[in-house]
Amino acid sequence: MSGNTFGTLFTVTSFGESHGPAIGCVVDGCPPGLALCEADIQAELDRRKPGTSRHVTQRREPDTVEILSGVFEGKTTGTPISLLIRNQDQRSKDYGNIADTFRPGHADYTYTQKYGFRDYRGGGRSSARETAVRVAAGAIARKWLQERYGVLIRGWMSALGPIEIPFVSADEIDGNAFFAPNAAIVPQLEDYMDALRKSLDSVGAKITVTATGVPPGWGEPVFDRLDADIAYAMMGINAVKGVEIGAGFASVAQKGSEHGDEMTPQGFASNHAGGVLGGISSGQEIVVNMAIKPTSSIAQPRHSVDAQGNAIEVATQGRHDPCVGIRATPIAEAMLALVLIDHALRHRAQCGDVVCQTPRIPGVIA
Numbered sequence: 001m002s003g004n005t006f007g008t009l010f011t012v013t014s015f016g017e018s019h020g021p022a023i024g025c026v027v028d029g030c031p032p033g034l035a036l037c038e039a040d041i042q043a044e045l046d047r048r049k050p051g052t053s054r055h056v057t058q059r060r061e062p063d064t065v066e067i068l069s070g071v072f073e074g075k076t077t078g079t080p081i082s083l084l085i086r087n088q089d090q091r092s093k094d095y096g097n098i099a100d101t102f103r104p105g106h107a108d109y110t111y112t113q114k115y116g117f118r119d120y121r122g123g124g125r126s127s128a129r130e131t132a133v134r135v136a137a138g139a140i141a142r143k144w145l146q147e148r149y150g151v152l153i154r155g156w157m158s159a160l161g162p163i164e165i166p167f168v169s170a171d172e173i174d175g176n177a178f179f180a181p182n183a184a185i186v187p188q189l190e191d192y193m194d195a196l197r198k199s200l201d202s203v204g205a206k207i208t209v210t211a212t213g214v215p216p217g218w219g220e221p222v223f224d225r226l227d228a229d230i231a232y233a234m235m236g237i238n239a240v241k242g243v244e245i246g247a248g249f250a251s252v253a254q255k256g257s258e259h260g261d262e263m264t265p266q267g268f269a270s271n272h273a274g275g276v277l278g279g280i281s282s283g284q285e286i287v288v289n290m291a292i293k294p295t296s297s298i299a300q301p302r303h304s305v306d307a308q309g310n311a312i313e314v315a316t317q318g319r320h321d322p323c324v325g326i327r328a329t330p331i332a333e334a335m336l337a338l339v340l341i342d343h344a345l346r347h348r349a350q351c352g353d354v355v356c357q358t359p360r361i362p363g364v365i366a
C-alpha cells in the first residue's frame with residue numbers, strides 16, 4: 001500500500017505535485033456504459049478551482065481535464081479511466097527559502113522526517129492541489145450514482161470561523177463564493193474575510209455534506225462500516241480535523257429516548273443517526289459535518305526551525321487560501337460520492353438482487 005489509492009471496487013489512484021507539470025488519476029472499476037464526457041467532469045472542477053474570487057488563493061489554474069482512456073464513443077468501457085490536469089500557473093520562486101524551513105502547521109516537517117527530503121515546489125504532494133483529481137474522479141461516481149439510483153449529493157459551508165451560517169435554501173449554494181446556502185449572510189462573510197486578509201491571518205470553517213436517495217443496505221457490518229469509510233474519506237482531505245455523522249458529538253448530551261430515531265410506517269421520526277445504522281445505510285439522508293482548520297501558510301512571522309534545527313521565524317510567501325474551507329465543499333461532495341459508489345458496487349457484488357421482505361420506510365416525515 002503506497003497510500004495513493006482510494007477505494008475497493010471503484011478505485012482512484014492519484015498522482016502529481018502542485019508545481020510539477022501535471023496532476024491526474026486513474027479511476028478503475030467504473031461500470032461500463034455510463035455516458036461520460038469532459039464537460040461532465042469540468043463542471044465539478046470549475047466549482048473547486050483556485051483563483052475564482054478574492055477570498056481564495058490567487059493562483060490561476062483553469063484545471064482543464066483531459067480524458068486519456070476508458071471512454072469510447074461517449075461511454076465508459078469498463079477499463080481504467082485516466083484523467084489529466086496540466087498545472088499552468090506554478091510560481092515556485094515566490095516561496096523564498098521554503099526548502100530549508102518548515103511552515104508551522106503544514107506538512108513540510110513531517111514529509112522531511114518521513115522521506116528524508118521532499119518536493120518543496122509549493123506544497124509539493126502535500127498541497128491540496130491534488131484534491132482537484134479527487135473532484136474529477138468524484139464527478140464520475142456522482143453521475144453514475146445519480147443515474148443508476150437517483151442519489152443526490154450536496155454540500156455547503158455551515159460556518160466560517162465564528163460565523164454560523166443558517167441553512168436557507170440549496171438553490172443559494174452555488175450563487176456565492178463561499179458555498180453558503182444563505183445569500184443574505186454573504187456580505188457578512190465578505191467583510192469578515194476582507195478584514196482577515198488585512199490582518200495576514202487565516203481561519204477555519206465547517207462544511208456539511210449530505211446524500212439523499214441512498215437505498216437501505218449499503219455498507220458493511222464491521223470494519224468497512226459505511227460511517228467509518230465516510231469518516232476515513234473526509235479525514236483524508238487536507239486540513240480536516242474532525243468529522244461527525246448525524247448528531248455527532250451532540251450525541252454525548254442526548255438520552256437514548258431522544259437519539260434513537262423512532263420508526264413509523266410513514267417514515268422515521270428524526271435522523272440523529274445521519275443515515276447509517278450498524279455501518280449500513282438506513283435509507284435516510286446521510287449527513288456529515290466536518291471541521292476544517294485555518295490555513296497554516298500565513299504571512300505573519302511564526303516561530304519554527306530550519307533544516308539544521310536552528311530557531312528561525314517563518315513568514316510564508318506564495319499564494320494561499322486565507323480560509324481553505326471556502327473551497328472544500330466540492331471536495332467533500334466528491335469524497336462522499338467515491339465512498340458511496342464503492343459501497344453500491346460492493347453491495348451489488350455480494351447481495352445481488354436479494355429482496356428484503358420488510359417494506360422500506362421513508363426518511364424523516366414532515
Ligand SMILES: Cc1cc2nc3c(=O)[nH]c(=O)nc-3n(C[C@H](O)[C@H](O)[C@H](O)COP(=O)(O)O)c2cc1C
Nearest residue numbers: 106107126127128238239295296297320321324327
Ligand atoms: C481546498 C484546500 C485548499 C488549501 N489551500 C491551502 C493553502 O493555500 N495554503 C496552505 O498552507 N494550506 C492549504 N490547505 C491545507 C493544506 O493542504 C494542509 O494543511 C496540509 O496539506 C497539511 O495537512 P493537514 O492540515 O491535513 O495536516 C488547503 C486545503 C484544502 C482542502
Ligand SMILES: C=C(O[C@@H]1CC(C(=O)O)=C[C@@H](OP(=O)(O)O)[C@H]1O)C(=O)O
Nearest residue numbers: 018050057059122123124127128129319
Ligand atoms: C493550487 C491550489 O491550491 C493550493 C493549495 C495549497 C496547499 O498547501 O494545500 C497551497 C497553495 O498552492 P501551492 O501548492 O502552490 O503552495 C494553494 O494555491 C489548488 O487547490 O488548485
